[in-house]
Amino acid sequence: xxxxxxxxxxxxxxxxxxxxxxxxxxxxxxxxxxxxxxxxxxxxxxxxxxxxxxxxxxxxxxxxxxxxxxxxxxxxxxxxxxxxxxxxxxxxxxxxxxxxxxxxxxxxxxxxxxxxxxxxxxxxxxxxxxxxxxxxxxxxxxxxxxxxxxxxxxxxxxxxxxxxxxxxxxxxxxxxxxxxxxxxxxxxxxxxxxxxxxxxxxxxxxxxxxxxxxxxxxxxxxxxxxxxxxxxxxxxxxxxxxxxxxxxxxxxxxxxxxxxxxxxxxxxxxx
Numbered sequence: 001x002x003x004x005x006x007x008x009x010x011x012x013x014x015x016x017x018x019x020x021x022x023x024x025x026x027x028x029x030x031x032x033x034x035x036x037x038x039x040x041x042x043x044x045x046x047x048x049x050x051x052x053x054x055x056x057x058x059x060x061x062x063x064x065x066x067x068x069x070x071x072x073x074x075x076x077x078x079x080x081x082x083x084x085x086x087x088x089x090x091x092x093x094x095x096x097x098x099x100x101x102x103x104x105x106x107x108x109x110x111x112x113x114x115x116x117x118x119x120x121x122x123x124x125x126x127x128x129x130x131x132x133x134x135x136x137x138x139x140x141x142x143x144x145x146x147x148x149x150x151x152x153x154x155x156x157x158x159x160x161x162x163x164x165x166x167x168x169x170x171x172x173x174x175x176x177x178x179x180x181x182x183x184x185x186x187x188x189x190x191x192x193x194x195x196x197x198x199x200x201x202x203x204x205x206x207x208x209x210x211x212x213x214x215x216x217x218x219x220x221x222x223x224x225x226x227x228x229x230x231x232x233x234x235x236x237x238x239x240x241x242x243x244x245x246x247x248x249x250x251x252x253x254x255x256x257x258x259x260x261x262x263x264x265x266x267x268x269x270x271x
Contacts, residue, residue, distance in 0.1 A: 004029055004030055004031055005030065005031050005073050005074060005250060005251050005254040006031075006032055006034035006072045006073045006074070007024050007031050007032065007034060007072060007073070007075075007076060007247070007250050008034055008035035008036065008037065008067040008071065008074070008075045008076070008096075009021050009024065009033065009035075009036045009037075009049070009076050010037050010076065010077040010078070010079050010087065011038060011039075011077070011080075012036035012037060012038055012049050012053075012062050013038050013042065013043075013044035013049075013052050013062060014079070015239055016078040016239055016243065017036075017038075017053075017078065018052060018053040018054065019053075019238075019239040019240050019242070019243035020078065020243045020246060020247070021033060021036060021049050021050065021052075021053035021055070021058070022053045022054065022055060022240065022243065023240065023243035023244050023246070023247040024076075024247055024250075025053075025055055025058060026244075027247050027251070031247060031250070033049065033050070033058050033060050034060070034067070034071055034072040034073075035060060035063070035067035035068075035071050035072050036049035036060050036061070036062045036063070037062060037063050037064070037065060037066055037067060038062050038063075038064060039064065039079075039083075040065065041064060042064060044062045045062055045063065045064040046061055046062065048061060048062075049061070049062050066087070066090050067094075070094075073097060073255075074096065074097040074098070074250040074253060075087070075096055075097070075098050076099045076246050076250055077098065077099065077100050077101070077102060078101040078102055078246070079102060080102060081102055081103070081104045081105050081106060081109055081164075084100060084102050084105055084112065085108050085109045087100075088100070088109070088112040088113050088115070088116040088122070089112060089115075089116065091116060091120060091122075092116040092118075092119045092120050095119070095120060096120065097120055097121045097122070097250075097253045097254055097255075098113075098120060098121075098122045098253075099246055099253060100113065100122065100123070100124045101125065101127075101128055101246055103164055103167065103168035103169075104163065104164030104168065114260060117258060117259055118258060119258055121253045121256035121257060121258055121259055121261065122253075122259070122260050123249045123250075123252075123253050123261045123262065123263070123265075123266065124260060124262060125172075125249070125262045125263045126167070126168030126169050126171065126172040127168065127169040127172065127217075127242065127245075128242045128243075128244075128245030128249060129234070129236060129241045129245050130241075130245050130248070130263075130267065131234050131241070132219070132234050132236075133263040133267055134267075134269070135173070135219070135221075135232060135234045136173065136176045136264075136269075137176075137269050138232055139176045139177050139221050139232055140177065140179055140180035142180065142221075142223055142230060142232065143178075143179075143180030143181040143223070144181065146223050146230070147181075148181070148202060149225055149226070150223040150225045150229075150230075151202075151204075151222075151223070151225075152177050152181065152205045152206070152222070152223060152224075153205070153206040153208070153221070153222040153224060154166075154170050154173050154174055154205070154206065154207045154208065154220070154221050154222070155210065155219075155220050155222070156169065156170040156209060156210065156218065156219045156220075157209075157210035157211070157212070157215045157217075157218040158210075158211060158215050158216075158217055158218075159211070159212070159213060159214050159215050159216065160212050160213060160214075162211060165209040165211070166191065166207050166208075166209050167219070169217065169219055170207055170209070170219060173219060173221055174189060174205050174207050177205055177221060178205060181205075183203055183205070185205065188201075188203045188204045188205050189204070189205055189207060190204045190205065190206045190207070191207050191208075192208075193206070216236040216237060216238060216239060217234075217235075218233070218234070218235045218236070219233065219234050220233040220234075221233075245263065248266060249263065249266045252265075252266045253266070
């Protein structure tokens, strides 16, 4: 039997971090929780990651520093955009594979992932839900088949605490729709409408944002024609669905050649 993949969870006491710890523990014997970390001085430092995640003791204490070299095969990082650059640089220096789910990344953080991918395998995706990634395929295929007679609109909703807008998933859906429709998203995206804006152009792709309550994540892509419409919707009811997909990515990327991958690679989906 193959050795289990040793996984480290960064930001282990956050909402996603706890879900990731649960998902890694549930993936036994294919995976093992090798390390868990939080920012220095965090109240969870020194506590058992399994207990904080709502499970039994995992025998892995949360540390206030990134995992040491050789401790894990893969790091999973869903922390914050402000630390992605340093995480990518350290992972590359340690030679450890990296799975990143942090959204709202700036230019420097994205560039750091590109540079790290020259030395290590990196999976970066806006959304790790298997369902959302199948949805991306459906949206691209629908946009390609329906053509210019159907207007494209995307609406996303998240909890009141989400900091970036539109969501990374909404932007990825817009990219898939634009790809299928043969359009340049940068030229046709419409992020807000207010006042006397005139008639809708035939090529624009609307991306609208809703924030409130405890919504984990809802995304709908509308294909609006004359006489009918198609709606493709994904609703997440728990963060565990993202965590399960991220662990699936970690199991897949362990041992891969250096490069920048996404969930299409993990799931074998071609757009």
